Amino acid sequence: MQRKRAFINPNICDRCDICPSQANCPTKSIVREEKGEPWYVDVQCIGCGKCTRLCVKQAITLV
Numbered sequence: 001m002q003r004k005r006a007f008i009n010p011n012i013c014d015r016c017d018i019c020p021s022q023a024n025c026p027t028k029s030i031v032r033e034e035k036g037e038p039w040y041v042d043v044q045c046i047g048c049g050k051c052t053r054l055c056v057k058q059a060i061t062l063v
Contacts, residue, residue, distance in 0.1 A: 003045040004062040006030075010038040012059035021051035021060060 005057065006029070015038055022030035022039060029045040041051075041060075052060045 004026070004049075005045045006041045006047065006051050006060050007063045008039050009059045009061070010040075012057050013038045014057050014059075015018075020054040020056065021026055024054055025051055 006014050008030070008052055015032075015036055017035070019030065022028075026046040026048060027046055029042045030039050030051060032040060047062055049062055051061060052058075
């Protein structure tokens with residue numbers, strides 16, 4: 001069975017400076033290249049789903 005990973009929809013993500021999902025990710029997998037750019041999920045994601053519950057815009061899903 002393939003492990004799920006988080007996916008951030010860039011059309012919904014508001015690119016906030018302080019992202020609760022990023023701050024609470026146990027593997028620090030939610031990153032971005034530059035300030036103002038959308039957040040994205042790095043390969044270290046373990047699919048725990050914590051970020052999906054913390055995203056105030058509901059921009060994150062597990063796929």
